[in-house]
Amino acid sequence: MLNPWPHALSVAVALATLASPALVQAQSLSFNLPAGPLAQTLNAIASQSGRIVSLDPVLVQGKQAQAVSGQMPAERAMDRALAGSGLQLRVTGQGNFSVEPAADSGAALQLGVTSIAAHSIDPTITEDSGSYAARAVTIGKGTHTLKEIPQSITVMTRKQMDDQGLVDLKDAVNQTTGLVGVQGVGKGMIITSRGFQIDDWQYDGVPIPRNTYALGNWATQDLIFFDRLEVLRGASGLLQGTGSPGGAINLVRKRGQAAPTVALTAKAGSWDHYGLQLDAGGPLNQSGTVRGRMVADEDQSDSFIDYEWSKTHSLYGALDFDLQEDTTLGLAVSRTNAESRPMLRGLPRYASGKSIDLSRSTFTGSRWNHSQIDVTTLYADLEHRFNDDWKFKVGAVRMKEENTSTHQRVQTNNEGIEADGSGVSYADWYTDFDGTKIGLDTHLTGRFEALSMAQEITLGGNYSKYTTNDIIARTFNDSADNIFDINNHRPEVTYESLMNTPGGRATPSKYDIRQKGLYGSWRVKPIDPLTLVLGARVSWYDYSYTSSGITAVTHATTVNKPSTTNETGEVTPYAGIVYDLSREWAVYASYTDVFEPQTQRDLSGAVVKPVIGSNYEVGLKGELLDGRVNTSLALFRYDQENRAITDYSLGEICGGTYCATGSGKVRSQGLEAEISGEVLSGLQLFAGYTYNTTKYLEDRDNKGRVFSQWTPKHMLRVWSDYQFSGDWSKVSAGLGFTTQSHTLGYEYTYDVAGYTVWNARLAYQMTPEVGLAVNANNLFDKTYYASGYNQLNGNNFYGDPRNVMFSVKYTPQF
Structure with a gap:
């Protein structure tokens, strides 16, 4: 671990290495870095080599690094990047880097009192790493590879x-x-x-x-x-x-950088798709103890679907304050306003389950379809580092989400469209959803040695609250229209018009969902290659849903019985084991319980007890080429029981709805394999394969059937990007595809065909400040339905046809 140096400006860029400094120093690495801002190039070299580099941000402002390409030690790569900059490299006793004015530059910097701020050595940050491989993650609390x-x-x-x-x-x-x-x-x-x-x-x-x-x-x-x-x-x-x-x-959100950075990106593509984005950040005071970040994005587009369009305005601002050398406060706010004319519920199918031969441009809505989605999110976190081994963090999020729409859906007045195209009905909808979500998490992590064993503990708790004030109104209208001649010009609707139309109905509703819990985990190494992980959580859960029905015209109101449930002191255990076969490879196994509260009621009126599940996983992981490549192979099985099964035989006698019993069992199992990172010199690769089956083991109506109809049995996602070297060092090219096997429709009576879609990219760094790129998606213009909640009466959506996006990125130098 690194010991901070007090009292001066610095930026630390990089990642703590798992190897000893001497081994890192001797390692020859493959670099393919184009000419660009010196700060970014130094960052990329440090990130790739797992080293720390400290410097005064003022030293690198406005300076450029030449291209660094080829097989070489990190020290030589740093020297090449610094060539002609008036700066020189110094390697510390711990094997890390510092950058200082060259001896004859006339400047002086007291590196002996340079402070390496913890915010700048976060090994999880992926910006400017130039890699598809992450060094570490924070999703499990704390920081781990x-x-x-x-x-x-x-x-x-x-x-x-x-x-x-x-x-x-x-x-x-x-x-x-x-x-x-x-x-x-x-x-x-x-x-x-x-x-x-x-x-x-x-x-x-x-x-x-x-x-x-x-x-x-x-x-x-x-x-x-x-x-x-x-x-x-x-x-x-x-x-x-x-x-x-x-x-x-x-x-994980973007933070203010330790050195000034500005990027302006413009894009233009198929279907009149245009966008402009500004992303800027850096220190806001001379000492670098206050850092800021701002992102502004404008995006508008038509669609391959007739009449569809969308406009999105996004804004993000963040500030990070070093209150003390070991204490950092982060504050941020984001706001997204998305307005569109959408097609909702997609296309129906024939009653046989066969897809209808409709053009991909078919719009089933009306010209007055309109959606407005506004999301405002506040973020705050405070981190205190007691020392290199002990850290405390508290984080909070508040999200306000407002969604309104008026729209037409095409449905069917039976189970699917008839063979001659008849059977079309229209549904007119008004929705107004207003939800607020609040989350809080606090935890303490610490590493220590006891009984001659390296150990780590995490203790924490979190709380979330979700409240809504929602209303929907709708009418269903039979018609003599044909699916091949949809009426996109029916009269516009409002909430008031729907509530004065015979057959209309409104449903106001409110959610109030709260949960809290205490959790802890303990990692211990009884012998050097073996790590045991034990953990548990105690949870409390309260759920309330209230709704009523308002009949159109008469406005008669029916109040439904509230649906409530609560669970107290539910314990969730966790156990894992990791055995290091070598510095690069490890095998592991883990087990954990799951509980999911349910809201259905049984014949006695009691809420059905929670779903209980057991998750097992074994696997092999590798961190290869000094962490530049991550690999994994996993076998998993999840068994779940006590799922609520609806009993239709007794009628709606449980509070106006059908009763349920907790007798269902489900199993999900399969295999996953993944690789990410620089697998060859200059070649970044991500590839992930999944084999997954889901099945009802016990269920009155579905025993033996697939549980998750939209989960393909086979999925393969691949993307690669190659950075050329030599005379072509300014060019990079990307190619990839996603392929999956068929899925099932909701009714189980038909398949949704699998598909393979290819994508590509070509980029050219015209100058150190200007980069050009073009992305092409669905290269071979494959026609397919996206897997999802596909039904006979709707929700079938075509995947995007072939489309391109051109972009220009301008990164001014300071």
Whole structure:
């Protein structure tokens, strides 16, 4: 671990190495860094070599580094980057780097009193690393390498997101090993892993609900505010209480950099898609103890679907304050306003389950369809570092989410469209969702040695609260229209018009969901290559849903019986083992319990007890080429029981609805394999394969059937980017594909065909300040339906046809 040097300016860029300084010093590495800002190049060299570099930010302002390419030790790469800058490299006794004025430059810097601030040596930050491989993650509390965590972990770095042009969480999820982002009945998404929904999303490690039904189908998330996406697959109850058995995701936001950085990006692409983004950050005072970050993004686009359009305005601001040498306060706010004319519920199918031969441009809505989604998020965290081994952190998130829409949906007045195209009915909808989510997490982590064994403990607790004030109104209208001649010009609706239309109905509703918990974990190394991990969480959960029905015209109101449930002191145990086969390879195994509260009631009126599950996983992980490549192979099984099964035989005698019994059993199992990082000199690669089956083991109506219809049995996601060298050192090229096997429709009577889609990228660094790129998606113009909540009466969406996006990125030098 590093000991801070007090009393002066500095920026520390890089990652603590697992090897000894002498070994790191001697290691020859492969570099492919184009000419660019000196600070970024030094950052990239330090990140790749796992070293620390300290310097005064003023020294590198406005200075350029020449291209660094080839096989060489990190010291030589640093010397090449510093050539002609008037600066020189010094290697410390610990094997780290410092940069100072050359002896004849006439300047002086007292490096002996340079302070390496903890904010600048965070090994998890992926910005400017130039890599698809993450050195460490924070999703499990504290900071650990991927090899140290006995579960499957994927990190999508900032470079990979930028190379693939991924600006929306749904797109990123569908390029990540084992995850599926499906379209719900709203404009947003539902994220699933290993066949189960991930209902809580983490922001800087703080979990908040994002997938409760009213808002879950409308939940959207920009990626432009975030440094990386961390994904844990498998049970996550230790992290977030009633967590999904499928996993957890953690969005880690961008922070102010230690050196000034500005990037201006303009883009233009298919379907009149235009965008402009400004991303700027750096120290705000001379000492660098206050750092800021600002991101502003404007995006507007038409669509391959007739009449569709969207406009999004996004703004993010962050400040980090070093209150003391060992205490940092972070504050941030983000605001996204997304306005669109969407097509909701997509296309129906024939009654046989066969897809209808409609053009991909078919719009089933009306010209007055309109959606407005506004999300405001406040972030705050405080971290205190007692020393190199002990750290305390508290983080909070408050998200205000407002969604309104008026829209037409095409449905069917029977189970699917008739063979001649008849059977079309229209549904007119008004929705107004207003939700507030609050999350708080605090934990203490510490490393120590006792009984001649290295140990680490984590103790913490978290709390979340989700409240809503929602209303929907709708009418269903039969018609004589044909699916091949949809009426996109029907009269516009409002809430008032729907409530004065015979057959209309409104449903006001409110959620109030609160959970809290205490958690702890203990890591111990009884012998050097072996690590044991034990943990547990105690959770409290309170759920309340109230609703009423308002009949149109008469406005007669029916108040439904509230749905409530609570769980007290639910214990979730966790155990894992990691055995290091070598410095690069480790095998692991883990076990954890899962509990998920339910709201259905049984014949006695009592709430059905929670779903109980057991998650098992064994695997092999590798950190190769000095951490430049991460690999993993995992076998997993999750067994779940006590699922509520609806009993239709007794009628609606349980508070006006059907009773349920807790007798269902489900199993999800399979295999995952992944590799990420610089597998060959200049070649960054991400590849992830998943084999996953889900099945009802016990269920009155579904025994033996697939449990998660939209989870493909086979998924393979691949993306690569090659940085040329020599005379072509300014050029890079990317190529990748995603392929998956078929899924099932909701009714189990038809397949949704699998597909393979290819994407590519070509980039040219025209000058040190200006970079050009073009991304081409669906290169071969594959026509396919995206897997999701596909039904006979709707929710079938075509994947995007072939499209291109041109971008220009300007990075001025200071």
